[in-house]
Amino acid sequence: MASIVLKRTQQKVTKSTCADTVYNAIKAGYRLLDGAGDYGNEKEAGEGVRRAIADGLVKREDLFITSKLWNTFHAHDHVKQITKMQLGLWGIDYFDLFLVHFPIALKYVDPSHRYPPEWFGDDGKVYTQNTPMHETWGAMEELVDEKLAKNIGLSNCQGSLILDVLRYAKYEPQVLQVELHPYLTQEALVKLCKTFSIAVTAYSSFGPQSYVELGVDKGAPSLLKHDVTSSVAKNHGKTEAQVLLRWATQRGVAVIPKSNDLGRLSANLDCNSFDLSESELAALSALNINLRLNDPADIDGRLAIFA
Known part of the structure; x- marks a missing residue:
């Protein structure tokens, strides 16, 4: 399924362009939209979806819409609350996939105070919260029971935590x-996921670019200018970006490249x-x-989830 990501951590589809980007991506043939509460553009992405549906480009069931649970909403009672809010921003009744964005629980921030809350408190400091993953995952499962999410998954997790959740x-x-x-x-993480039939989606497929x-x-x-990538691209008459994406998909890994440019989208x-x-x-x-x-450890040493 062709996909488009609405933001990565360092670079996003801006609010001013998001609706048009989503609409044009759907028009070009994309059917998977990868968003998140932290991206701050779900309302605009939803506007693009509504326009595409209104114009007869797709039906809702033709699209696969992914979003993510931010770190400040890991407590049981906050998971459903924020999921319903995010669905409202998108203007849809369910997510096809809802992911735990990071295995990091931060202190709750009321959305009416600041949304998206990002990593820091009002004073610029990071405040962690003692919410275990089993509590968060149990609340995620309730989303499936209540048909707010068709599928649930994880993001930015390593093998030991995946095995714990299982x-x-x-x-x-x-x-x-x-x-x-x-x-x-x-390689080891991809192999583990294949062992347990967990699909892997890659972000930052172009490495340092974004x-x-x-x-x-x-x-x-x-990587887009590396001699190896360029040589392979020349062999096939393709762009370096296409080669990097094919390197992942040929390994059975899904990709979600981000672009505001219609030519690059195509x-x-x-x-x-x-x-x-x-x-x-x-x-x-x-x-x-x-x-x-x-790596969240670059923000605060207590967030070294990949240590």
Whole structure:
């Protein structure tokens, strides 16, 4: 299923362009929309969806809409509350997939006070909250029972926590969404998920690209300009972006590339029209340096979930 992401941590589809971007993506053939409460543009994304439905481009059931539970809403009583609010912003009755955005519980922030609440309190400090994952997951399962979400899953989780959730889950995680690109190949994590039939979705498929403008690319050379990527792209007459996306999809990993540009949206959609050779897949995977660009530990040492 063709997909579009509405924001990544460092770079988002802006409110002013979001409705048009969503509408144009649907018109181009995209059917999966990946959003989140933290992205701050769910209302605008919903406007794009409503326009597309009103114009007869799609029906609601043709779309697969994903959103995510932010860290400040992990307590049982807050999960359903915020999910209903997010559905209202989208203007829909259910999410096709709802993910726990990070395995991090932060102090509750009332949406009427600040939304999205982001990582910090009013004083700029990070405040954690002692809500265990089994409480949050139990509340997520209630969303399925009440038909507010068709599927539930995890994001930014490592193997030990996934195994923990599987021990008590009534509804097992259907999807794990993680940072994954040739600089961070995560082979063991992908293998674990396949073992338990958990689908893997990759974000930041272009590696440092979306982190450059904020100066948090950690000095890594661009994958879009890397000699290996460029050589493979030349072999197939494709763009470097298409090669990076195909490297993931050919491994059985879904991708959610972000773009505001209609031309790139169309090009990204064409990433499965060719196959990489085993040697090309291996050459791209050999670029792995375990470079994690989206790490909450960079915000606060107490949030080192990938330690």
